[in-house]
Amino acid sequence: MxxxxxxxxxxxxxxxxxxxxxxxxxxxxxxxxxxxxxxxxxxxxxxxxxxxxxxxxxxxxxxxxxxxxxxxxxxxxxxxxxxxxxxxxxxxxxxxxxxxxxxxxxxxxxxxxxxxxxxxxxxxxxxxxxxxxxxxxxxxxxxxxxxxxxxxxxxxxxxxxxxxxxxxxxxxxxxxxxxxxxxxxxxxxxxxxxxxxxxxxxxxxxxxxxxxxxxxxxxALLTNSEGKKMGKTANGALWLDPNKVSPFDFFQYWRNIDDADVEKCLSLLTFLPMDEVRRLGALEGAEINKAKTILAYEVTKLIHGEESANKAKEAAEALFSGGVDMSNVPTVTITKDMENAKILDILVETKIVPSKAEGRRLIQQGGLTINETKIEDVNAEFENSFINEEGYSLIKRGKKKFYKLEIQ
Structure with missing residues (x-):
């Protein structure tokens, strides 16, 4: 039938x-x-x-x-x-x-x-x-x-x-x-x-x-368990265009949703069978993170294709699970003449933050680290020592956003 x-x-x-x-x-x-x-x-x-x-x-x-x-x-x-x-x-x-x-x-x-x-x-x-x-x-x-x-x-x-x-x-x-x-x-x-x-x-x-x-x-409109519209990020809407929101950031958005929203999103935004959706949605504690990873992978695959979904998953594993392949982490670049510029100017230039005001707030609230060093001075300058042996700096914005900074 x-x-x-x-x-x-x-x-x-x-x-x-x-x-x-x-x-x-x-x-x-x-x-x-x-x-x-x-x-x-x-x-x-x-x-x-x-x-x-x-x-x-x-x-x-x-x-x-x-x-x-x-x-x-x-x-x-x-x-x-x-x-x-x-x-x-x-x-x-x-x-x-x-x-x-x-x-x-x-x-x-x-x-x-x-x-x-x-x-x-x-x-x-x-x-x-x-x-x-x-x-x-x-x-x-x-x-x-x-x-x-x-x-x-x-x-x-x-x-x-x-x-x-x-x-x-x-x-x-x-x-x-x-x-x-x-x-x-x-x-x-x-x-x-x-x-x-x-x-x-x-x-x-x-x-x-x-x-x-x-x-x-x-x-139904896509809302979270509190009834608020989903898809808002610090930089605005969660766009489907990879030039506006990278596949990695798109993946991370779904990987970091609230536990209470996992089953609903799996149901509405993937083609997984409902028996599997209910099984994943019922996971608790640390196990629910497996369901979130599956959700993030499936949604990213639908919008950006399997190759981009695999790269985003590998990049997330490299950052959060002790992996070593950093090649798929979002990369931003600055020119050599910005090497000793203010960190705040670099954040705006590379679009890690949308404005200087947002960058100041991020630093003042203790939300910016470079290679595990917390940046606390809004006037601090970028130092050569921030570039590691592999030739990049790892910038962390907030708890979940990572960027590889390279100098061209």
């Missing part, structure tokens, strides 16, 4: 809200559904907050359903107000085109875009050509302002002010669902739980315009 993907998603903890639970389960069990998830190209890389949506999509595709990854080249010109207390930065068309290219490459890690398997669409293809008067007459007439103002994404913005530009976002996202329904017979929209109001708007529009049924499912 073939497993229904609905049951897989439910068991693994993906499902949060569904528009028609029984109908959706029945449809997913007997039909091949075309569905879509939207990704706003507001940066040239996706981050770990998108990872759960990518896994949601991958499970659906593996069960035989057809994904549409919709990049919002048009809506990104406005910006989604969902989950925001302020207005998003305006992007140029060139910014968006560059971001779209980066996003497709990352999605391709988990989604098969070969002929007929999945579709990559860009809503700029239809939104840029719209006639505003026709759009408002044809689409706007179906949206109740009173109802829109009750949506969570708008309620959060009412105190600080919601621009009419952003107010149009729900109409455009609803219109996206309608176009995809007409063009590809897309009958289902998936998304993070913060997209619930937008999903309902699109479903309602299809019902009114096409007299057809459409469906929506949301997945």
């Amino acid at each position: 073939t497993t229904n993907v609905y049951d897989v998603l439910k068991e693994r903890g993906f499902l949060k809200q569904l528009t028609h639970e029984d109908e959706i389960r029945e449809i997913l069990g007997k039909e091949k559904v075309t569905f879509y998830i939207g990704f706003d190209p507001t940066a040239e890389s996706l981050h770990v907050g998108h990872f759960i949506a990518m896994m949601f999509m991958a499970h659906m595709q593996q069960a035989g359903h057809r994904p549409i990854a919709l990049v919002g080249g048009g809506t990104a010109m406005i910006g989604d107000p969902s989950g925001r207390t302020d207005m998003r930065k305006m992007l140029t068309k060139e910014d968006i085109d560059r971001n779209v290219a980066g996003i497709k490459a990352q999605l391709s890690r988990l989604i098969d875009f070969s002929e007929g398997k999945a579709i990559l669409e860009n809503n700029a293809n239809w939104l840029f050509d719209l006639n505003y008067v026709e759009f408002i007459r044809d689409i706007g007439i179906h949206f109740s302002v009173n109802k829109m103002l009750t949506a969570e994404c708008f309620k959060q913005r009412m105190e600080k002010g919601l621009s009419f530009l952003e107010f149009n976002y729900m109409l455009m996202q609803g219109y996206d669902f309608l176009v995809l329904n007409q063009k590809y017979n897309c009958t289902m929209e998936l998304g993070g739980d913060d997209q619930w109001s937008n999903i309902l708007a699109g479903m309602d529009l299809i019902r009114r315009k096409e007299s057809k049924s459409a469906y929506g499912m949301t997945c």
Whole structure:
């Protein structure tokens, strides 16, 4: 008997809200559904907050359903107000085109875009050509302002002010669902739980315009056991681009999560069988570190590939388990003219810290060591003695971050 993907998603903890639970389960069990998830190209890389949506999509595709990854080249010109207390930065068309290219490459890690398997669409293809008067007459007439103002994404913005530009976002996202329904017979929209109001708007529009049924499912946002969003680091978001966050730092993030979050992350962010997920999640004490290493390896392998995952694992073992191979530890370099510069300047120059203020705070709080020597003076200079026999310095930032510093 073939497993229904609905049951897989439910068991693994993906499902949060569904528009028609029984109908959706029945449809997913007997039909091949075309569905879509939207990704706003507001940066040239996706981050770990998108990872759960990518896994949601991958499970659906593996069960035989057809994904549409919709990049919002048009809506990104406005910006989604969902989950925001302020207005998003305006992007140029060139910014968006560059971001779209980066996003497709990352999605391709988990989604098969070969002929007929999945579709990559860009809503700029239809939104840029719209006639505003026709759009408002044809689409706007179906949206109740009173109802829109009750949506969570708008309620959060009412105190600080919601621009009419952003107010149009729900109409455009609803219109996206309608176009995809007409063009590809897309009958289902998936998304993070913060997209619930937008999903309902699109479903309602299809019902009114096409007299057809459409469906929506949301997945839980990736949060820790305290309900806070995961994926924030000292340097900002946990990006999926190796040029923004190295595979080693990506590996270390998952290796260092709280014990209470291990089983949830294994369930949502890996394809390990659930029996194995539950076994690893039940480990206690020092044993749970084995589960964290498996989690870190599996997640890094999915995003960065097996070779990068192996290198990150070897580097972690070299640092924390008495290994000797330091070749895969993140490396930063300075030129000879910086050899006797202030340590603080070197930290900023090599991007070990994002700013001098952050570097001062790190040193003042006792969080910086070079070759096991704790640096306590914010004005201290880099000394030749810091370079070891192998020709590098090992800089430790906080408890878990390591960098090899070499002089070119």
